[in-house]
Amino acid sequence: MGHIRRNLRNQARPLEMSDNEFRANYRLSKEVFRDLCGELGPLLSTARRQTKISIECRVLTALSFYASGSYQKYIGMSFLHGVSQATVSKIVNEVTLALNDERILRQYIRFPQTRQERQAVIQGFSNKFGFPGVMGCIDGTHVALFNLLQICDSDLNILNIDATFGGATHDANILWRNSPVCNHMQQLHENGEITWLLGL
Template structure:
């Protein structure tokens, strides 16, 4: 599948060239020089392998659909901090890209001032991606991405019953989107917030693990936009494969030359954290959960 003309580069070497690019964020020219191949060959190799890996997404990135998988996911989240009915934690993070050029290039510049794709992810309690959307410009608000995605339509159609997603305050309140209270007052409200934040933290940990494992996501993907999305999805697939195989979480690499500390790079997705006032929310489900469930735990 991967062989180029005259089988000049073996499939294994093509994979290694691609993985080196993901792991270092170097240019395709540098990746080619390291492997002893030309820039044009490295370019073809990296994008061909990335597309092949990305095509495995349906096999390795799947949202809970059966009753058994839904119950299993909800139990795993419940075991974190006793928050019920959670089907996933959702958030967005920014992946650096080079300027795509053209009349709409500035739509890809986010509030931090650099070009990016705003990538939406839903994860389970095992730090695995269960849903990924990687096509929106960096200036797009998190809630806009969700409102226009396939998963939103399914939740609106009540496909998942009373299951919920945990989100931060940048999302609107819906029966299936539960965010923390801005100003908790009562004991049950504080307990709700603690449980919600601890459970939702899985998606923040996922982003940290993913970007440490594939530094190209933080350093910047220096290829054309139509090739960037396949690289993002390919790293998601590889991350899930490693998680399912029980691979340890990657530590910080002190020898990796980063433009900013890891904490700053991993927090670059947190640019749309503006909270809506509680008085503007129609949050009957959240209020009922606090009154009927978390009050009983106090």
């Protein structure tokens, strides 16, 4: 069975999909996918077995799971990935851990720290939606086993994610009151810098 899956992987050519089809399957452009592989490659284990699975295949498998929320068995059976359900589980775990590496998080998820950075985000909301003084949109949500609080800017860039409480609470207000961003926003107001987060 392993050699059949290996042959499927070798024959699959996901990068030959049209740009629209690739984005529909993986929620990323091919260019962003290539950049992501380059950044995650050093953080992913090097397989030494004959049936080793390339970094590209591992990242695509994880992206497919994230994009569809589908069962691992379906993703593994796809001719685009050609891996077992158990392997999908390992791949998703491995890629998720790599994405949560501090070096990756610091590079891409950053709450505005300076007045200049905050003004740039505020200007984005003002230009796009006419909201004055808005520094982000915030919402609490329940995702699988984790509750998280997420803040994004007007271009949907993630500024902050907090999953500190895991499945311990279903109340977004509790998540917010215990979030470091809550204290940060209060300090800004106390210092006379009036900014807002939009939320439901």
